[in-house]
Structure formats: structure tokens, C-alpha cells
Amino acid sequence: MAGIASPLSLSPVPSTRGNPRPPAQRHASSSGGGGKTTPRVFDVGTAYKKAIEDDKVPHPIAAILALVELVEASTASTVTGLASELTIGRQALINSQSSLGVRAGCQLWERFFALSMGGEDFPSYKRSLISQGRSFCAITAPQCREKIAELAVGFLRDDCVILTHSYSRTVIQTILRAHKQHKRIRVYVTEARPGCLGMRTHQVLTANGIPCTVVLDSAVAYVMERVDMVLVGSEAVVESGGLVSSVGTYQVALVAKAMQKPFYALAESYKFLRHYPLSQTDLPITTKSKIPLEFPTLIPNSHPPAIGAHNPLSRPTSSTPQSRSPIVPGTPNVEAAGGVKENRVEMTKEMELINPMVDITTPDLIDFIITDLGAPLSPTSVSQYLVAQFSS
Amino acid sequence: MPSPTDPEPSTASSDTKQPKPAKPQPANGEKANVGGEKGKSAKDLKKEKRAAAVAARAVSDNPADSGRPSLSTQNSADGRQGGSNQSQHGHSHNTNNNAAGSTTGGGGAGPSIPKRPVHFSEPSALSLSTIQQNLFFSHLPHQETPDTATALRTGKIHPLIIRLGVLMSSGTLRGANARTMGMMAAFREVIRDYECPDQAVLWKDLPIYLSPMIAWLEGCRPKGVGGGNAIRWLKSEINRLGEQGDRSEAEQRDYLLEAIGLYLRDRIEFADKVIADHAKEKIKNGDTVVTYARSSVVERVLLEAWRDMKAADPEAGFKVIVVDSRPLLEGRQFLEALSSAGLSCTYIFLPLLSSILPQADLVLLGGSALHSDGALYSRSGTALVAMLAKEHRVPVVACVETYKFGEKVVLDGVATNELGRTEGLLDLPCGKNFGLNKKESDNPKTGGGRNNLTPLHLVYDVTPPSLITAVCTEIGFIPPSSVPTVLGKASNVV
Numbered sequence: 081m082a083g084i085a086s087p088l089s090l091s092p093v094p095s096t097r098g099n100p101r102p103p104a105q106r107h108a109s110s111s112g113g114g115g116k117t118t119p120r121v122f123d124v125g126t127a128y129k130k131a132i133e134d135d136k137v138p139h140p141i142a143a144i145l146a147l148v149e150l151v152e153a154s155t156a157s158t159v160t161g162l163a164s165e166l167t168i169g170r171q172a173l174i175n176s177q178s179s180l181g182v183r184a185g186c187q188l189w190e191r192f193f194a195l196s197m198g199g200e201d202f203p204s205y206k207r208s209l210i211s212q213g214r215s216f217c218a219i220t221a222p223q224c225r226e227k228i229a230e231l232a233v234g235f236l237r238d239d240c241v242i243l244t245h246s247y248s249r250t251v252i253q254t255i256l257r258a259h260k261q262h263k264r265i266r267v268y269v270t271e272a273r274p275g276c277l278g279m280r281t282h283q284v285l286t287a288n289g290i291p292c293t294v295v296l297d298s299a300v301a302y303v304m305e306r307v308d309m310v311l312v313g314s315e316a317v318v319e320s321g322g323l324v325s326s327v328g329t330y331q332v333a334l335v336a337k338a339m340q341k342p343f344y345a346l347a348e349s350y351k352f353l354r355h356y357p358l359s360q361t362d363l364p365i366t367t368k369s370k371i372p373l374e375f376p377t378l379i380p381n382s383h384p385p386a387i388g389a390h391n392p393l394s395r396p397t398s399s400t401p402q403s404r405s406p407i408v409p410g411t412p413n414v415e416a417a418g419g420v421k422e423n424r425v426e427m428t429k430e431m432e433l434i435n436p437m438v439d440i441t442t443p444d445l446i447d448f449i450i451t452d453l454g455a456p457l458s459p460t461s462v463s464q465y466l467v468a469q470f471s472s
Numbered sequence: 473m474p475s476p477t478d479p480e481p482s483t484a485s486s487d488t489k490q491p492k493p494a495k496p497q498p499a500n501g502e503k504a505n506v507g508g509e510k511g512k513s514a515k516d517l518k519k520e521k522r523a524a525a526v527a528a529r530a531v532s533d534n535p536a537d538s539g540r541p542s543l544s545t546q547n548s549a550d551g552r553q554g555g556s557n558q559s560q561h562g563h564s565h566n567t568n569n570n571a572a573g574s575t576t577g578g579g580g581a582g583p584s585i586p587k588r589p590v591h592f593s594e595p596s597a598l599s600l601s602t603i604q605q606n607l608f609f610s611h612l613p614h615q616e617t618p619d620t621a622t623a624l625r626t627g628k629i630h631p632l633i634i635r636l637g638v639l640m641s642s643g644t645l646r647g648a649n650a651r652t653m654g655m656m657a658a659f660r661e662v663i664r665d666y667e668c669p670d671q672a673v674l675w676k677d678l679p680i681y682l683s684p685m686i687a688w689l690e691g692c693r694p695k696g697v698g699g700g701n702a703i704r705w706l707k708s709e710i711n712r713l714g715e716q717g718d719r720s721e722a723e724q725r726d727y728l729l730e731a732i733g734l735y736l737r738d739r740i741e742f743a744d745k746v747i748a749d750h751a752k753e754k755i756k757n758g759d760t761v762v763t764y765a766r767s768s769v770v771e772r773v774l775l776e777a778w779r780d781m782k783a784a785d786p787e788a789g790f791k792v793i794v795v796d797s798r799p800l801l802e803g804r805q806f807l808e809a810l811s812s813a814g815l816s817c818t819y820i821f822l823p824l825l826s827s828i829l830p831q832a833d834l835v836l837l838g839g840s841a842l843h844s845d846g847a848l849y850s851r852s853g854t855a856l857v858a859m860l861a862k863e864h865r866v867p868v869v870a871c872v873e874t875y876k877f878g879e880k881v882v883l884d885g886v887a888t889n890e891l892g893r894t895e896g897l898l899d900l901p902c903g904k905n906f907g908l909n910k911k912e913s914d915n916p917k918t919g920g921g922r923n924n925l926t927p928l929h930l931v932y933d934v935t936p937p938s939l940i941t942a943v944c945t946e947i948g949f950i951p952p953s954s955v956p957t958v959l960g961k962a963s964n965v966v
Contacts, residue, residue: 320942320951356942356949358754358834358867443951460953467947467954 122153124169125176138249139181139315140188140350141221143173147189148213151206159197162206166193180316180324180438183364184353189213191470224348224452229254232311232346232450236263240308243268243300243336246326247277248313250346252284255311259290267292268303272328274432297328301335310336310343316353317345317451319466321443321459324353324363327436333445344456345441345449352462354470357440372436609928612891617641618692628684630662637692643893646802648698648840648876649740649768655689656702660732663725674724675714679707694890697841697849697878705735743873743946744769751836751871751944752777757788759833762825762861764795765851766802767838769871771809774836778815789816793832797822797853799896799929822853829864837935842872844959845881846937846952852885852930858939867941870952874945877959885933892929 127149131142150169156162170186196209228250236242236258244251244267258265267285271294272278278294285292295303310332316324323329323345336343357363361371443459450456453465618641623629636658639645645654659682666681668674686703689695695703709731713724747769755761755777763770774792781788792815796803803819811817820828835857839850848854848870861868882888937952947958 319949354948356951358869358941361756362754460951463951463954464957467950467957470948 122150122169124150124173128173128177128182136222136249137217138221138348138351139177139179140185140348141217143177143182143185144189144213144350145217146173147186148210148217151210151213154206157202159202159205163193163197166190178437180353180355180363181351183355184316184351187354187470188350221348221350224350225250225253227452228346228348228450229257231452231454231456232344233257233261235309235311235344235450236265237308238263239265241266241268241306243270243295243303243307243310243332243341244281245270245278245310245312245329245332246272246275247280248346250348251311251313252281254346255285255290256288259288265290268295268307269293270295270297270300270328270332272326273297274427274435275326277326300328300332304335304339304341307336307341310341312343312345314345314347314351315438316351316355317347317449317462318353318440319356319463321446321449321462322357323347323441323446323449324357324438325441327439330360330439330441330445333441337445342447343445345446347449347451349451349453349465352466352469354466360436360440363438363440373434608886609889609891609930612889612930613694618688623688626684629688630658630665630685632658632661633685633688637689640689641692643800647766647768647838648696649744649873651693651695652699652702652875653736653740655695655699656706656732656736659685659706660729663728663732666725668721673714674721675710675712678710682706697843697880698873698876701875701878702735702739706732739875740873743875744772746946747871747873747944748773748776750948751869752780754834754869755781755790756833757781757785757790759790760793760831761790762793762795762829762832762835762857762866763806764803764822764835764837764854764857765797765800766806767871769873770836770838771806773871774810774815775813778813782814791816791818793818793820793828795820795822795825795828795853795857800851800892802851822856825857826860826864829860829866832861832864832866835861835866835868837868837870839870839872839876840932841876841878842870842943842952842955843878843880843882843934844956846940846943846955847882848872848935848937848940848943848952849878849882849888849932850935852933855885855933855935855939858935862939868939869942869944869949870935870940871944874947874958877955879959882934885930889933890931892931894927894929897927897929 124146128142128146131137131145132139137145147166147169150166151162154162154165156165166189170190174183174186192212193209196205196212232250232254236254240263242255242265244255246269255265255267267281267290269278269281269285269292282292282294312323312325312329312332314323314325314329318324323333325345333343355364443463446459448456449459449462451462457465618634618637620634620638623634623637624631636645636654639654640651645651662682662685663678666678668677686695706728709728713719713727719727751773755774761774763774777790781790792810794803794807794810794817796807796819798821807817807819818828837848837850837854837857839848839854841849843849848858850870858868880888940952942949943952943955945958950958
């Protein structure tokens with residue numbers, strides 16, 4: 081079972097000598113000739129963006145794809161050279177992309193690279209590296225999702241009500257599969273502000289004829305008593321057994337726990353991340369913005385009184401009147417003041433921006449994490465798996 | 473000093489018992505190679521040596537089996553020096569007991585000091601100490617002044633080891649890391665000085681040579697899980713020498729010396745470095761970090777975090793709250809180290825912790841051991857800190873090197889623990905005597921002391937895994953529930 085999880089296994093893959101390699105070889109050599117002056121002709125970031133454009137490709141896989149392309153384009157002639165190039169590429173990718181999935185993918189690739197090192201001569205090693213990476217992304221990764229859907233569908237009873245949060249391909253696939261098995265399933269999906277990806281889930285499910293209702297994020301507690309189980313996807317699974325997922329998952333889990341509804345998470349094993357967060361802010365997010373929702377420290381003198389005078393009733397602005405930092409300068413507040421239509425004041429873009437994109441669901445709230453590793457794992461066994469995999 | 477000469481007299485003295493291996497061997501040698509010993513193949517030599525060692529061992533094993541490895545010397549010593557030694561030995565016992573009597577009177581630490589302060593199961597000849605009267609904790613070993621004179625006289629114990637034992641038992645050398653490093657470094661010197669007797673094989677003789685020293689150290693202060701792991705590792709390393717064969721004695725010794733050096737470096741020094749690297753990530757600008765008592769790892773983490781933070785941004789910083797408790801007051805030294813490095817520290821005693829914790833962001837703990845269920849075995853009071861931290865939802869991080877991971881499961885701090893010294897426990901800091909002092913209370917001879925007073929000092933306690941958020945080891949942060957996985961891996965590697 082674990083074989084699927086670590087498809088990047090050491091077994092010397094019968095390198096699928098097909099179309100991709102010869103051109104890749106040529107490409108590599110040509111760029112080697114041309115790119116001597118600029119050491120980094122290859123941009124991982126663009127490769128990643130290209131890969132992620134495909135709706136089916138999740139972040140970790142896109143990251144691996146980008147790194148595989150980096151290896152293809154690499155001009156290094158030794159393993160060490162390749163390794164250092166990869167390290168640079170990986171760092172660039174991690175720094176430019178905020179998604180933790182990227183980090184997970186990079187970690188997986190790094191481990192695979194380290195484990196498969198040695199043995200054959202360099203060109204064939206590189207070839208097998210590339211072919212294995214490609215086959216992992218093209219074949220194994222989609223299989224993971226299939227497998228999870230297959231495992232998770234057993235948890236969905238006939239005539240059950242599911243609450244899901246935001247948009248997760250794996251969750252949708254699971255629900256669709258249950259639907260195909262003629263289970264009557266009804267789904268509540270949260271709107272999941274600010275991305276509003278819940279609407280996308282709603283679209284997909286209703287298009288497939290599954291009754292689906294969108295719930296306000298603030299109405300989760302209200303609707304929880306009608307729900308039989310909570311099913312969520314994830315961006316990454318961290319070493320504590322917790323879940324990094326789109327913001328709001330934590331509160332859904334808390335409400336579910338309080339109402340004693342089972343909370344199941346679906347996660348492909350390539351989303352396992354070697355990181356141990358101690359608090360919500362303790363995530364390796366490298367975006368330029370600092371800690372989400374920090375109170376600003378600087379007080380520009382002119383704006384607060386003006387805004388207070390303009391709309392003393394508006395809750396959002398009055399709660400941030402002391403907020404005047406270089407990050408949130410007067411402009412958003414002014415916009416807010418300008419954007420008042422009727423009596424409703426909406427959050428400005430800047431206000432949204434300082435909000436977190438993801439949160440951490442603590443392991444004690446999760447009943448099971450359903451992965452492609454076989455039987456559903458408890459959060460504890462996730463961390464055991466991770467320790468066993470990475471601590472060698 | 474005596475050990476190299478040991479096997480010879482012992483085999484000689486026990487000729488009646490084990491005549492075969494000793495006698496035929498020279499005969500064999502003569503017969504097999506008339507051309508001289510040099511011409512003999514290395515294999516033959518090895519075989520003979522092994523046989524001789526087995527014989528020697530069989531003899532010295534007998535007394536060892538009786539459970540008093542230290543006294544096993546008596547056997548050979550008597551064989552060598554006859555009755556005079558015997559009488560001297562007996563005399564030494566007497567003086568011992570007298571000395572013990574007087575010291576216990578003063579120290580209040582309890583029972584007479586046995587010839588080797590190793591076997592606590594032996595009921596002491598003198599009165600039971602107050603601690604031992606307390607049945608609930610009577611099974612625990614307690615610290616007492618080691619009897620260096622007798623230990624030296626046995627000649628079985630390297631002076632370095634004796635010194636180490638005294639340092640450990642006096643509390644000068646404290647902390648699992650320091651003790652383990654001290655012990656392994658001392659054993660390295662012992663092995664350096666060790667000379668394998670002619671008829672013995674190093675890998676078989678060395679453990680026998682070392683065992684009285686290990687026992688002596690254990691008597692001075694139980695070595696704990698970390699030290700036990702290190703000793704077990706050392707023994708397995710010595711055993712491996714036997715499997716490899718084909719190496720000269722000097723090579724084998726060099727190998728061991730180097731291996732010990734590597735062990736100290738990899739399992740403790742580098743591990744601490746990596747732990748510091750991991751743990752300092754969790755300390756952010758403006759945080760308040762709570763620590764308890766003193767831990768070398770935590771000290772390192774805080775100092776490095778401070779240095780890095782200052783290097784990145786001179787304005788940045790964090791606060792440290794050092795929590796301490798009587799009677800050891802280890803936090804004071806810790807405080808010294810931190811504040812001299814420029815950290816802003818607060819020093820409080822354990823009772824105040826609950827009012828401080830709401831402002832804390834992180835609790836960093838060291839530990840003596842981490843048991844396989846994830847329970848942290850650490851200075852008594854740690855469990856209290858962790859409990860309060862859990863109550864206030866402050867993350868608790870235990871910094872423990874993997875060599876301190878124990879395979880046992882310990883359910884509470886009663887079954888396994890150590891009794892600390894109780895002097896000082898009743899000395900109130902105000903200097904006033906409340907009539908509780910030992911002078912009146914523990915004169916067992918008069919019996920007029922306070923029999924109803926039991927000063928009790930347990931050195932360790934057990935923090936259940938549910939109170940620990942994460943364990944920081946050299947392989948990264950792991951939840952306490954993953955300790956068995958690490959243990960399993962470690963045993964696979966070895």
C-alpha cells in the first residue's frame with residue numbers, strides 16, 4: 081500500500097524510453113551551449129505557473145513538475161552540481177509561492193533525489209530521475225486521488241448530509257463517486273470567503289445533480305446540527321497530524337467537535353509536509369506580508385480623526401482606526417469611506433489581504449485523515465509515517 | 473592496575489577448579505610450533521587467546537554471579553596475597569561501617585554506606601533512614617556520599633572514574649548531558665589506559681574490566697536512561713569488535729576511542745546544535761519564553777535564538793522567564809548564563825507560574841529522558857509547568873536528544889525516581905530555625921528526633937505525553953506519539 085505513497089521509490093524504473101527523452105536531451109544540451117553566460121536560463125517559477133494552469137494539477141505536483149523540468153534543463157554534469165542547482169531552484173520556488181503544497185512537493189522531490197543518488201553513471205541517473213518524476217506526476221498522482229475517493233466513499237452512507245468547506249477536488253471526486261453508487265447525498269458547502277471557492281463546489285455538484293446548498297461561513301454552527309459528517313480537503317498535512325487548509329477549516333472542525341460530528345480530512349500522501357506548527361502563525365509562509373491580522377504599530381496622525389468623522393457607525397473602520405501602518409496606510413480606509421453604498425461598508429482589498437489564506441486544524445479535532453496509504457490514518461499515525469519517512 | 477595481572481593469578485589459584493584451559497595451552501603451543509611462537513598463524517594465536525580468556529572469565533565469573541562484581545577481586549587478590557589481604561579487607565569493612573555511622577549521623581542521608589554503595593536492596597546494618605521509613609518511596613535509590621577509600625582499595629576502579637563518581641554524587645556534575653558526556657569521556661580515558669591481559673581477548677575482557685566501574689558510578693548516582701543507552705551502546709561496540717576479529721589490540725582500542733568520540737559528537741554535541749537550530753525557529757520577535765530549572769539544551773537554544781535575532785535585527789528580542797524551585801535552585805545558574813548574554817530575564821518560583829503564563833508564548837523544557845509512550849522524565853516540577861501551560865494553551869516544547877529516548881514505559885514518578893539529598897530542604901531561606909532542622913530531628917541513636925517528619929526530595933517527575941505539544945529532537949520536531957517510531961528506527965540502525 082505504501083508503495084503508492086512513495087512511488088518515487090528506489091526501484092530502478094524500467095525507464096520508459098519514449099518520446100519525451102530524446103527531445104529533452106537535445107534541449108538540455110542546446111541550452112547548455114547557449115546558456116553558459118547566464119547560469120540560470122531556466123525559471124522554475126514560470127514552469128510552475130505553467131504546470132499549475134492545468135486545473136487538475138495540485139500544488140505539490142506542479143512543484144515537482146517544475147523541478148523535473150529544471151533537471152531537464154540543467155547543464156550540470158555532476159550529481160553535486162545538479163543537486164546545488166536543484167537546491168537553488170527549490171528555494172526560488174518556495175520563496176515565490178505561498179502555497180504550502182509547493183513546499184511539500186519540494187520536500188518530496190528532495191528526498192527522492194537524495195535517496196536515488198549514487199549507483200549508475202550520471203547521464204542515466206539523470207534520465208531515470210526525469211522519467212520517474214514524470215511518471216509520478218502523470219500517473220501516480222492522479223491515482224492517489226482515485227484511491228482516496230475509493231477509500232472515502234465507504235464512509236458516506238446513503239441519505240447522509242455532508243458539510244464541506246471551500247473547494248477540494250478530492251472531496252468532489254469522492255462525492256461524485258458516491259453519487260454514482262446511487263447513494264443519496266446532500267451537501268452543504270461553505271462560501272469560504274474571500275476566495276469564494278465554495279461557489280465552485282456548488283457549481284460542480286449541482287451540475288452533477290447532487291443537492292447542494294451554499295452556507296455562509298458564519299452559519300456553520302447553525303447548520304451543523306443537520307449535518308452527518310464533515311469532509312474537507314487539505315493543502316498540506318503537517319507533522320503534528322494537523323491540517324493546513326483554506327481558512328475557515330479550523331472553525332468548522334471546532335464546531336464539528338463541539339457538536340460531536342465526525343470530521344474527516346482527505347489528503348494525498350504527497351501533501352505531507354515536514355513542519356511542526358505550534359500556533360496558527362507558525363507557518364513557513366514566505367510572502368512579503370508579515371503575520372496575518374497583526375495590529376499595525378504606526379499611527380499616521382491625520383487620517384483617524386477624518387475617518388472617524390466620516391462614518392462613525394461603520395464597524396470595520398472604527399475597529400481599525402488605530403490601524404495606520406505602512407502596510408495599511410490611509411488609502412484603504414479612504415477607499416472604504418468612498419466605497420460606502422447604502423449603509424453597507426465592505427472590506428477593502430487591503431483588509432482582505434492582511435487576512436490569512438490558510439489555517440491549521442489541530443490534530444485533536446480530526447477523526448481520520450483518509451489518504452492513499454491504505455486504511456484511514458489517525459492524525460498520530462500521520463506523524464509516525466512522516467517521521468519514519470523523513471528521519472532517515 | 474591489577475586487572476592485567478588478574479587472570480594469571482586467578483587461573484593459577486583455581487587450578488584445582490579449572491586445570492584444563494590453563495595447562496594444555498602452553499603444551500599445545502610447544503607442540504604446534506617448534507619453530508617459535510612467531511611462526512604460528514594469527515588464527516591459532518587468536519584461538520588460544522580466546523580459550524584462555526574463556527577460562528579466565530569462567531573463574532572470575534563465579535563471584536560476579538553472586539551479584540557483587542566489586543568483591544570478585546577478593547578472589548584473585550586472596551589468591552595472590554594470602555591471608556594478610558583478607559584480614560585487611562575485613563578491617564576495612566569495619567572502619568567503613570564506623571565511618572558510615574558517623575557520616576549518617578551528620579548527613580541524615582540514611583543507611584550505612586556499604587562496601588560498595590551499589591546494592592540498595594541490601595538492608596543497611598544501621599538504622600533505617602527517615603526516607604526509608606517512608607514505605608512509599610523506600611524502593612528508590614538515594615544519593616549518598618560515595619566511599620572513595622574502599623573503591624580505591626579494590627584497585628578495580630580507575631581513579632578517573634572515582635573522581636567522576638564523586639563529582640556526580642556531589643551534584644557538581646549535574647544534568648543528563650553533562651553526566652553522560654563526563655562518563656563517556658572518562659571511559660574513553662579508561663580504555664586508553666587499559667591493557668588487555670596476555671591470555672585474554674579484548675572484547676571479552678574489557679566489559680569485565682569496565683563493569684565494576686559502571687557499577688560504582690551507578691552507586692554514586694543512577695546513570696539514567698541516557699547514560700544507560702550510552703553504556704549499552706559502548707558494550708555493543710565492544711562486542712562488535714569480537715565479530716570483526718583480525719585486528720590488533722591497539723587497533724581495536726583506537727577504534728573504540730574513536731567510536732566514543734564520534735558518539736559524543738554525533739549523539740550529544742551535534743544533536744544539541746541541530747536541536748538549537750530547529751527550536752530557535754519557534755522563538756519569534758517579542759515572544760515570552762518560559763523555561764523551568766536548567767537544561768543545557770534549552771540554554772543553548774535561547775542563547776542562539778537571541779544571537780540570531782540580534783544579528784538580524786538589533787531592535788528585536790524576546791523575554792525569558794526562568795522558573796525555579798527549591799531545593800536545587802538550578803535556575804540561578806541558568807539565569808546567570810542568560811542575563812550575562814544580555815537576554816532580558818524574569819526569575820520566579822514555581823508558585824507564581826500560573827499568573828505569568830497567560831503572557832507566555834512558549835514553554836521550553838529540557839529532560840532527562842523521554843520514554844517510549846512520549847512521557848518526559850525531567851526535573852521534578854516540570855510536570856506542573858506543563859500542566860499549567862496546557863491549561864493556558866501555551867505550547868510546550870521538550871528539547872530532548874534521541875539518545876535519551878528510553879524503551880520503557882513509566883506511568884508515574886513513584887515507580888522510578890531518585891531520592892535527592894534532603895539536607896537543605898528544611899533550611900528555610902530566612903535563616904530561622906523552625907525546629908525542623910536535622911540537628912534535633914535525626915539523631916537515630918537517641919531516637920528522640922522527630923520520627924513523624926520525613927523530608928522528601930524526589931529528583932524527577934514524569935510529564936505525561938498529553939501535556940507535551942512537541943518534542944524537539946535532532947531529527948526535527950515530532951509529536952510525543954512518534955517516539956516509538958524513532959526508537960524503532962534507531963534499533964534498526966544499530
